[in-house]
Amino acid sequence: MTVTEQFATREAVRPAPAAQATVTDAAARPRPVGPGPLAVxxxxxLExxxxxxxxxxxxxxxxxxxxxxLEVVAQQVTRVLPYYASVHRGSGYPSQLSTSLVEDARLAVARHVGARDDDLVVFTRNTTDALNLLAGAVPGDTVVLDLEHHANxxxxxxxxxxxxRATIAATLEALDAELARTPAALLSVTGASNVTGEVLPIDRLAEIAHAHGxxxxxxxxxxxxxxxxxxxASGIDYLAFSGHKAYAPFGAGALVGRADWLDAAPAxxxxxxxxxxxRVDGVDWKHGVERHEAGTPNVIGAVALARALAELERLGDDARHDHEQALTRRLHEGLAAQRGVRVLSGFGDEQGDGLGDRLGIATIELERGSVGLLAAALGAEHGISVRAGRFCAHPFFERTATRANGLRASLGAGSSADDVDRFLDALATLIxxxxxxxxxxxxxxxCPRVDDRPRPDFAADFALA
Structure with a gap:
């Protein structure tokens, strides 16, 4: 049966190989030479x-x-939980400690991102929450690119x-022209595409924005x-990010930036x-971070985020960059050798190894077949987690892709060469x-027609008897 028929019929046409054999084969195969995981x-x-x-x-x-x-983040959360309490107004030791932990985390976040002394660090739920907060404070138009995640x-x-445009250089010229044509209050851009991993020159974008006021x-x-x-150092006025993408998935993110717009905005x-x-006839709102952090804050999330950023610092910027770049090259070179696969790219500024400046992200589309089915089979039959869809970046995806959906593989500090090779092998087999x-x-x-995978015991804890 052809590849087209395999994916078009969505039927099993050959006996399933024993899963035990998969485990045995993987264990017997020599570990590939290349980068191993950088972080614990x-x-x-996990099996x-x-x-x-x-x-x-x-x-x-x-x-x-x-x-x-990160393991150190999980350990920190475990240590903090017995002392968790309400913050700012409690007289007991746990409350005072929780208050101190939140404010220390705020300082740690500010230091990690190189914030100015008078910048605010407002804890939010995630990047989407942070940008929605900022949106209520912008006194005028906002200019954005079509490559943005829906959150931006x-x-x-x-x-x-x-x-x-076709290149990053031409895109910068288009942004420059737009800001020159009609003044805007804000230029809001992604630091790196979540579809292709391509990194934008933030310093240059800041210069363009500031040149036009x-x-x-x-x-x-x-x-x-x-x-x-x-x-x-980069001239960024506002920075938004999420803990759950930075190895601290405990429900906290942050908006870091200039105070004046935030102090003038509604809470x-x-x-x-x-x-x-x-009062019965009015309210006196606070200024600073408290103005936008009503209610009990996510103490655990703030602590986890600060601890994760500290651990990334300990690992070292150069070590993380070199590790992920080596794996990124391995991933893209392997995909280039696959038949029936096209890797998406938004720009044609590739240099050197042909990747340009890119994070460890690769989104592919199939010449024929369903990436959704492919992603499901990678997970259910090979234990490999990827994502299929348009990745909450519909305009950019539609501009760069020729098919309705793509399949994205993304790497991190814990990824290894074996992870990349497992994916490439499974992808080739399934295609x-x-x-x-x-x-x-x-x-x-x-989803599998018959799913015989057992769930862990804790997954039934909330099931009704």
Whole structure:
């Protein structure tokens, strides 16, 4: 049966290989020469069940969506939890300690991103939350690119969109022309595409924005976990990022930036902690971070985020960059050798090894067949996590792709050469032979027709008797 028939029929046409054999083969195969994991993650060594029985080591290539916790982050959370309490107004020792932990975390975040002394660090839920907060403070138009994640495309009340050009250089010229044509208050751009991993020149973008009297906000959700960002040195006015992409998936993110717009904006949430005084006929709102952090803050999330950033610093910027770049080359070279696969790219500025400046992200489309089915089979039959879709970046995806959806593999500090090779081997097998099991398409996506994978005991803890 051809590749087209395999993916078009969505039926199993050959007996499934024993999952135990998969485990044996993987264990027997010599470990490839190349970069190993750089960081110790809480999910290191995790084994997941596969269809037909048996377990395999999990390969996490969905890091761009959510990264696992660093082991030191999980340990820190465990240490802090017994002391968790309400903050700022409690008289007891746990409350005072929790208050101190949040404020220390705020200082640690500011230092890690090179914030100016008078910048605010507002803790949020994630990047989307941070950019929505900022959107309520911008006193005028916001200019964005079409390559943005929806988190940096949808919040702005007055948005002017510039379509990316064939190269980054030409795109910068288009942004320059747009800001010169009509003044804007803010240029808001991603630091790196979550679809292709291509990194934008933030310093140059800041220069363009400031030359036209605009400020610049950077969506660093993808960039910050992989590259060091320096707010002051790069001329960034506002920086937004998420803990769950930076190895601290405990529900905290941050907006870092200039205070004046935030102090002049309405409180992001109306509630306790954001006010100096409440009267029957009015409210006196606080200034600074408290103005936008009403309610009980996510103490654990803030602590986890600060601890994760400290650990990334300990690993070293150069070590992380070299590690991920070696794996990125391995991934892209392997994909280039695959038949029936096209790797998406937004720009033609490639230099040297042909990758340009790119994070460890590769999104592919198939010449024929369903990437959704392919992603499901990678997970269910090979224990490899990837993502299929348009990655909450629909305009950019539609400009760069020729098919309706893509499949994204993304690397991180815990990725290894073996992870990349496992993925490339499984991808080649599935494209050549098709899935070993039958799958059905549901509103939630492709799923095995018969899923015999057991769930861990804790997954049933909340089930009704």
């Amino acid at each position: 993650l809480a999910d290191a060594g 997941v069940p596969v269809l037909g029985g048996g377990f395999v080591r999990h390969v996490n290539l969905d890091v761009a969506a959510s990264a696992p916790a 495309l949808l919040p702005w009340r007055s948005r002017r969109l510039v379509e990316g 605009a400020r610049i906000a950077v969506d660093a959700a993808q960039l910050l976990p992989h590259r060091r960002v320096d707010v002051a 992001y949430l109306a509630g306790g902690g954001a006010v100096d005084a409440v 050549a032979d098709g899935p070993a099991h039958a799958y059905d398409r549901s509103p939630e996506g492709w």
